[in-house]
């Protein structure tokens with residue numbers, strides 16, 4: 001079908017959703033720093049995880065404009081498409097935290113599934129040139145100690161977050177097959193870096209350690225994650241958007257796989273190097289708690305990322321020790337950012353997950 005091979009023009013007019021969140025804000029900054037010919041409309045609902053502070057350094061850049069709104073709002077999406085001639089959609093907007101999805105699943109269905117559908121419908125009507133769906137390695141489920149997931153692996157999500165992302169992926173693929181929406185899916189490993197909301201493992205541990213609070217490790221801290229520096233992911237998404245083939249899925253991984261407890265110990269070590277307290281002070285804060293995820297806690301994620309390497313030449317360039325150090329320095333230098341993003345809602349959530357443990 002000819003529709004599938006639509007050439008990307010040099011000048012990109014992008015609708016980026018969820019651009020006030022962690023990866024989305026880093027991606028917008030990445031595009032503005034690396035390409036002159038981009039016009040970005042950033043549509044974000046500003047949930048607890050979306051913060052305009054994430055974009056304060058680029059607020060005067062004329063190539064970026066912000067609109068507060070919900071991706072599930074079909075009328076709003078239609079109005080935006082009528083006003084601006086978008087040729088690319090990059091859909092970062094999502095509810096993203098596994099623990100929250102186990103407390104209340106419905107916002108995950110509303111945004112991750114129905115919201116994605118609203119964007120697909122608009123893409124179908126307005127003939128965009130690329131629709132980049134930002135997905136996750138968590139759709140594949142969990143691995144034992146051996147092996148890696150490839151793009152061909154079966155989807156086997158184990159929690160409401162990953163189930164909602166897997167559902168969205170399947171609907172996306174059906175809109176490619178059925179209607180020729182020029183779709184590409186990226187599935188990345190766990191990201192870390194500046195501007196990550198302090199509910200995820202790395203920023204939560206840094207924040208708590210800086211405040212002298214407990215470092216709550218689920219179970220024995222033996223679960224394994226693969227860590228990818230956020231700017232490596234942004235570069236990969238940009239390359240896939242420009243050079244990837246429509247209808248395809250690209251895993252975006254790294255080679256840094258480690259047990260959670262090891263990550264927390266590394267954070268303690270790095271913090272000791274950056275502050276006047278020693279490693280033992282921080283390590284004494286480590287507290288093993290009953291796993292709030294129980295049987296739904298995936299043991300290990302690891303990705304085979306040969307396909308993106310072979311297609312675009314991308315590979316991650318920031319090793320974990322360097323990336324973690326940069327991240328820790330960023331959080332130390334941006335204590336006001338932490339204070340501005342945590343609201344009463346954060347305190348309420350924190351006591352729900354950690355209060356009784």
Ligand code: NAD
Nearest residue numbers: 018020021022023045046047049050070071093094136191
């Ligand atoms: P985040 O939680 O930091 O940000 C999500 C953003 O989406 C927020 O700004 C929020 O306000 C916005 N949003 C939520 N619901 C919305 C709605 N209905 N309409 C418009 N905006 C809405 O998330 P993140 O970590 O930046 O993740 C971005 C994307 O990357 C997600 O799709 C996630 O599934 C995927 N992903 C994340 C990771 C990771 O490690 N963080 C790894 C793989 C994939």
Ligand code: TYD
Nearest residue numbers: 098190199200201202204216217218223260
């Ligand atoms: P998280 O950052 O929530 O990402 P994921 O989507 O991979 O679950 O958690 C990463 C790992 O860290 C996961 O195995 C759960 C664990 N974890 C803790 O041990 N303590 C915590 O406070 C958090 C938030 C996560």
